[in-house]
Each structure stands twice: as structure tokens, then as C-alpha cells.
Amino acid sequence: MEKVVLVTGANSGIGLALCERLLTEDGQLRLCLACRNTQRGEAARSALLTSHSNAHVDLLHLDVGSVQSVLAAAQEVKARYNRIDFLYLNAGIMPNPHIDLKAFFRGLFSRNVINMFATAEGLLTQQDQLNSDGLQEVFATNLFGHFLLIRELEPLVCRAGHTSRVVWTSSSNARRSAFSIEDLQHRDGSEPYSSSKYASDMLSLALNRHKNSQGLFSSVICPGLVMTNLTYGILPSFFWTLILPIMWLIRIFTNTFTLTPHNGAEALHWLFGQNPESLDPRAKYHSLTSGLGTNYTQARQMDIDEEMAEVLYSKLLELERVVRKKE
Numbered sequence: 001m002e003k004v005v006l007v008t009g010a011n012s013g014i015g016l017a018l019c020e021r022l023l024t025e026d027g028q029l030r031l032c033l034a035c036r037n038t039q040r041g042e043a044a045r046s047a048l049l050t051s052h053s054n055a056h057v058d059l060l061h062l063d064v065g066s067v068q069s070v071l072a073a074a075q076e077v078k079a080r081y082n083r084i085d086f087l088y089l090n091a092g093i094m095p096n097p098h099i100d101l102k103a104f105f106r107g108l109f110s111r112n113v114i115n116m117f118a119t120a121e122g123l124l125t126q127q128d129q130l131n132s133d134g135l136q137e138v139f140a141t142n143l144f145g146h147f148l149l150i151r152e153l154e155p156l157v158c159r160a161g162h163t164s165r166v167v168w169t170s171s172s173n174a175r176r177s178a179f180s181i182e183d184l185q186h187r188d189g190s191e192p193y194s195s196s197k198y199a200s201d202m203l204s205l206a207l208n209r210h211k212n213s214q215g216l217f218s219s220v221i222c223p224g225l226v227m228t229n230l231t232y233g234i235l236p237s238f239f240w241t242l243i244l245p246i247m248w249l250i251r252i253f254t255n256t257f258t259l260t261p262h263n264g265a266e267a268l269h270w271l272f273g274q275n276p277e278s279l280d281p282r283a284k285y286h287s288l289t290s291g292l293g294t295n296y297t298q299a300r301q302m303d304i305d306e307e308m309a310e311v312l313y314s315k316l317l318e319l320e321r322v323v324r325k326k327e
């Protein structure tokens with residue numbers, strides 16, 4: 001039976017590389033590229049069909065940062081497919097990033113240097129804003145839109161006798177200290193990206209608790225540091241090109257510098273071949289690349305408070321009720 005796979009943010013970076021790898025692995029797939037920009041989505045679809053001419057690749061218009069778009073896209077998905085086997089929740093943003101250079105140079109000469117390069121802890125802040133639904137944009141895009149999508153697609157992913165999978169592209173930048181259960185949307189802080197990624201880690205755990213019995217299994221991954229539009233938004237591209245040799249050198253000391261989207265998609269691709277019952281719901285699966293360029297996936301335990309994950313889940317359900325009422 002052909003598998004149905006939906007990928008959000010599929011038109012570039014890690015999402016597009018994942019699609020390429022999945023089609024190479026399984027030519028029978030029905031792949032749905034969920035993109036907010038139809039032109040960029042069409043370009044990605046054409047590129048995939050150039051290398052996999054017999055593949056089934058569909059396009060879906062989806063802006064995960066907009067409640068109305070998520071509801072409309074979910075209706076469309078329900079009309080097109082009768083089940084979803086894999087839901088890759090990969091779309092993500094980090095708007096207006098700012099690097100604390102002082103912290104960077106301090107970190108460079110500290111014992112924490114490897115961790116700094118792997119997680120960017122203490123280095124990055126962002127400026128967030130409200131979107132047209134009155135939600136914080138980073139929270140709405142990286143977390144809530146995806147949550148709403150899962151809720152809408154429950155008839156396709158929670159089916160008796162059938163297993164479906166949700167995979168979140170999280171980050172090693174996800175940090176407990178950046179998240180507050182009193183301020184889910186991170187209105188008052190300056191690390192909305194870290195907060196939203198930590199929330200996705202918790203939500204994955206809560207989804208497993210609530211939905212495993214209905215056949216839905218959730219996992220989180222970190223792709224490592226990958227050169228994509230997201231990272232090109234942090235520093236100008238000429239700077240990245242300039243320091244690229246240094247980055248390849250750093251790879252000798254840290255396996256988290258995966259650098260290419262193909263390498264970054266390693267854990268996403270690896271999960272595709274795994275039996276969900278064999279996975280650890282408390283683990284984050286990291287894409288890693290050795291100094292010699294070998295890719296592999298490693299499970300690392302997440303720092304998660306199960307009680308807080310439950311509170312987050314119920315708060316998201318409550319917010320869902322509020323936005324549905326508005327719609």
C-alpha cells in the first residue's frame with residue numbers, strides 16, 4: 001500500500017531535502033508538499049519530479065501561521081486522502097535574529113565552547129510580533145498552527161488498526177529556561193524560537209500520552225546546524241561563505257555541524273524507517289555528521305517536565321476553542 005506523507009515547509013532547506021531522500025527511498029510514496037508560497041512550492045515540486053519522474057507529488061497551500069489557512073488546508077487534505085501515514089511538522093521561522101557578539105567571544109574562550117556551537121545557548125535573541133490572528137508569530141508558526149493541523153487531521157491520523165506518525169523538526173536551541181507556562185506565546189521574552197521549540201518537545205510527549213492508544217505516535221528531531229534560508233537570516237550570506245572553512249573545521253570537534261540540508265534531514269529520514277513502538281517518547285533524535293562526513297542519528301534524552309507538558313496540552317486545547325469560536 002502506498003504511504004501518504006505530508007511535509008510542512010517542504011519548498012526549501014531541510015524539508016525539501018527530506019522530500020528528496022524519501023522519494024529516493026520509496027518510489028511508491030504519495031508525497032504532499034504543504035507550502036505557504038505556491039510559486040516556491042511549484043518550483044520544489046518540479047525539482048523533485050526532475051529527479052523522480054514517476055513520483056506522486058502533490059502541492060497543498062498551507063500557511064501554518066494562519067488559523068484560517070490551516071483550517072482550509074486540513075479540509076483539502078481530508079478531501080484528497082483517506083489517511084496520512086507521516087506528518088512531518090517542519091515549517092519554522094526565526095524572525096529578526098540578533099547575535100550577542102560579546103557572549104560569543106566570551107563563550108569561545110570558555111569550557112562551554114562546544115555546547116555553545118551546538119545549542120547557541122545565550123547567543124541568540126529575536127524580535128517577535130503579533131500576527132493577524134492576534135497570536136505571537138513564532139508561537140503560531142512553529143507550534144500552534146501545527147497543533148491545530150494535527151487536531152483537524154485526527155480522522156486521518158487516529159484510525160483504529162492503523163499507525164500514523166507525527167515528526168517535529170525541533171532544535172537543540174530548545175530550552176526549558178526560555179519557556180514559561182504562564183506565557184506560552186512568549187509575549188514577554190526575547191527568545192521566542194527557543195521557547196516554541198521547547199514547547200514542541202513537550203507537546204510531542206503529551207501527544208504520545210494521549211494518542212498512542214489511537215495509533216498516533218509523535219517524535220522530535222534536531223537537524224543540527226544547517227545552512228538554509230533560516231541560518232542565512234542570522235548572518236549575511238557572504239559572511240557564512242567566508243567562515244565556511246572554519247565551520248568545516250569545527251565539524252572535527254562537534255558532530256552537530258551537519259551543514260547541508262541533506263545531512264540535516266538524516267534523523268527525519270531515519271525515523272521514516274523505524275517501528276514507532278521501538279522509539280523513546282522522551283528522546284530527541286539528532287542528525288549528526290562525523291568529521292569524515294558520515295551521517296548518523298543519535299537519541300538524546302530531553303529535559304522535560306511531564307506535568308508541565310500536560311498543562312501545555314490543555315492550554316493549547318483551550319486556545320484552540322478560543323480561535324475556533326472567533327473563526
Ligand SMILES: NC(=O)C1=CN([C@@H]2O[C@H](COP(=O)(O)OP(=O)(O)OC[C@H]3O[C@@H](n4cnc5c(N)ncnc54)[C@H](OP(=O)(O)O)[C@@H]3O)[C@@H](O)[C@H]2O)C=CC1
Pocket residue numbers: 008009010011012013014015034035036037040062063064065066090091092093141169170171172222223224225226227228229230231
Ligand atoms: N537550519 C538550521 O540550522 C536549523 C533548523 N531547524 C528547524 O528546521 C526547520 C526547517 O528550517 P530550515 O530548512 O532550516 O529553513 P528554511 O527557511 O529553508 O525552511 C523553512 C520552511 O518553512 C516554511 N515556512 C515558514 N513559515 C511558514 C508558514 N507560516 N507556513 C508554511 N510554511 C512556512 C518556509 O517557507 P518559505 O520558503 O515560504 O519561507 C520554508 O519552506 C525549521 O523548523 C527550523 O526551526 C532546527 C534546527 C537547526
Ligand SMILES: CC(C)CCC[C@@H](C)[C@H]1CC[C@H]2C3=C(CC[C@]12C)[C@@]1(C)CCC(=O)[C@@H](C)[C@@H]1CC3
Pocket residue numbers: 099104116117118119120123124170171172173224225231234235243246247
Ligand atoms: C562559526 C563561526 C566562526 C561563528 C558563528 C557563530 C554563530 C552565528 C553560530 C554558532 C552556533 C550557531 C547555531 C545556530 C545559529 C548560528 C550560530 C549561533 C542555531 C541557533 C540555528 C538554529 C537552530 O535551531 C540551532 C540548532 C542552531 C544552534 C547553533
